[in-house]
Amino acid sequence: MRSLTLGMEHRQQQGLSPRLQRAVRLLQLSSLDFAQEVHETLDKNPFLEADEPDIENPAEEVETADELERPFPVETAPTVQEVVEVPPVENEAETTAGDDIDSDRETWQADGISSNRRNDDSGANLMEMHAVEDSLSDHLLRQLNVLPLTERDRAIAEVIVGSLDDDGYLRFSLPDLVDIAGLDPRPTEEELRIALSRVQSLEPAGVAARSVQECLLLQVPVIADPIKQELAHTIIDKYLQLLAAKDVAGLARRLSASPAEVESVLESIRRLDPRPGWRFGSSHVQYVTPDVIVKKVRGNWTATLNPSIVPRVRLNHVYAEMFQRNRNAQHSELAAHLMEARWTVSNVEQRFATILSVSQAIVNHQKNFLEYGPLAMKPLGLREIADEVGVHESTVSRVTNNKFMATPLGVFELKYFFSRAMTTASGGECSATAIRGLISDMINSERSHAPLSDAEIARQLARQGIIVARRTVTKYRQLLHIEAFERRRKHA
Incomplete structure (x- = not known):
């Protein structure tokens, strides 16, 4: 024991x-x-x-x-x-x-005397000279004030303006705004729709939209070419998923248009702003x-x-x-x-x-x-x-x-x-950062209508003596925030 x-x-x-x-x-x-x-x-x-x-x-x-x-x-x-x-x-x-x-x-x-002297000499406080950022609601309310509206119509429109988020979207349904308005008699749904249309007609274009699709549709009239405008309206209204996937071939088949025409229309759509509210107020940039x-x-x-x-x-x-x-x-x-x-x-x-x-x-x-x-x-x-x-x-x-x-x-x-060392075919060493730089240069110099696939990039690197697997090229391309070659292709 x-x-x-x-x-x-x-x-x-x-x-x-x-x-x-x-x-x-x-x-x-x-x-x-x-x-x-x-x-x-x-x-x-x-x-x-x-x-x-x-x-x-x-x-x-x-x-x-x-x-x-x-x-x-x-x-x-x-x-x-x-x-x-x-x-x-x-x-x-x-x-x-x-x-x-x-x-x-x-x-x-000395601090007190010098600061008082500066204020007396300038004639105004420095804080009064500080530029004030213009908010989205202030920008829209100034436009409403110049419209010939009744007091009730202006109040309903101001309720909609006050309900917009930082992106410029209306996240509330119209029935939810009835109680927020606090008007007597209560505004009807028809009055709310009319007020919403008034706000949506203000600048910036696309404001007060209830979805990304509606926001883009409100900005379609900005496109000057009437043919492109009609195609853009059809693409956004009916083929939004294909637009998000950049499926040029699929859109060309459905619109009975050439890939080059579809590519030109998509380029016009890309110039539209899906977040019009970001133009006003602070930009939240992290320095x-x-x-x-x-x-x-x-x-x-x-x-x-x-x-x-x-x-x-x-x-x-x-x-x-x-x-x-x-x-x-x-x-x-x-x-x-x-x-x-x-x-x-x-x-x-x-x-x-x-x-x-x-x-x-x-x-x-x-x-x-x-x-x-x-x-x-x-x-x-x-x-x-x-x-x-x-x-x-x-x-x-x-x-x-x-x-x-x-x-x-x-x-x-x-x-x-x-970065870790990667051995080249000649026995030398190369850093992963240098390889990412090579991949970036290859993609930047590729032909827009015939972009390089990850496998082709790996083959070109191998010809330069740098042995890199295709999945490694894919990982480095994603780190560089570069899309796949299917989405980079542009039709002439």
């Missing part, structure tokens, strides 16, 4: 400290999320302060801005070991608390702020940090020195805040030093891409960059996550520059 025993053994196990765990978490955040994290810490930590430029010396401020715009050599960038070190608090205090408060008061007064800017300086490609993404935060040396002089066991919470403040300053510097080092290493490997475009992209793995920078592969993966680089060829995510 076995007996239970209790024993002790020594074992070494590697773990991450709370400081390192936080640094890893902050490293993989995007610039926007990281800035928000730093500002939240800044609001609740008394030992941190925003590092704002000195407005009393505008000449120095302009000089600093010029220096930030001017590319700097990567060799001068601080290393990770240098930025982690935070000088002792006893040697950092250079001003007294009273001088710091007086300086802040003078800065606040990307690059973390790194690449420029050619004295013949060498150099990566520099974008100054606008670096949070301007520093340790408040006055408060830190006062806490050190009066520190006791009852101030454990303030001690935790001071440690967090030091970690935050160190993490900000370490994060951007690592991003800059990794970006410069990528630039050094992908110089041909910057010179000649995607076709010159080299195969690149995380291990190569990690060995060059002196960090782990996982660190490089976190650095390249949600980080963007601005180059003369456009803005790219850092992950874009990494």
Whole structure:
């Protein structure tokens, strides 16, 4: 019979400290999320302060801005070991608390005086000069106000305008609008149909439609050619599915027209706007702020940090020195805040030093891409960059996550520059990005009436010494958002 025993053994196990765990978490955040994290810490930590430029010396401020715009050599960038070190608090205090408060008061007064002077000189508030976006409902109501309508007809039309969504469509049925109108007597369905027709006659064409088909039909009169207009009306009204599938041959058979005529009509239909409401109001465009800017300086490609993404935060040396002089066991919470403040300053510097080092290493490997475009992209793995920078592969993966680089060829995510190596027939290596560039060039130079199939593209690549399967070509074509060859064919 076995007996239970209790024993002790020594074992070494590697773990991450709370400081390192936080640094890893902050490293993989995007610039926007990281800035928000730093500002939240800044609001609740008394030992941190925003590092704002000195407005009393505008000449120095302009000089600093010029220096930030001017590319700097990567060799001068601080290393990770240098930025982690935070000088002792006893040697950092250079001003007294009273001088710091007086300086802040003078800065606040200068801000107030200068802003009042600017408002007095201009004669109007800057906010009053801000352009206001014109909404779809405002645009339609202005057109209704110039029509000779009775008060009741205008009220019913305004109900329809107010029920349109951002696309410009009426998603409610007419009976549902009876209760929304709130008129006495209640509007009849005939009055609602007449009001709907009035709104649909306004600009932009296609507004207040209840479906995509109705929206396109409302815009058919825009086509100038009467023959094309009639064919377009028939296609949208009866053969919408064939239109969506771009079945030119099927439409030609049903319309008793040549494929070239159908193709010309389809080209006119493609110019119609299926979402007329998007012309008004905000366009909801998502902009990307690059973390790194690449420029050619004295013949060498150099990566520099974008100054606008670096949070301007520093340790408040006055408060830190006062806490050190009066520190006791009852101030454990303030001690935790001071440690967090030091970690935050160190993490900000370490994060951007690592991003800059990794970006410069990528630039050094992908110089041909910057010179000649995607076709010159080299195969690149995380291990190569990690060995060059002196960090782990996982660190490089976190650095390249949600980080963007601005180059003369456009803005790219850092992950874009990494791709596995594919062996060519001659024994060389080619990156997947370069192959996608070749496929894109082949499709762009193909004949419109005889587009290349995926199999034919694979055969042409093989003749160039690049062995790629047909399904791989299909995958790369889909990544490039290019349709299949059947839908790319145009009839002469």
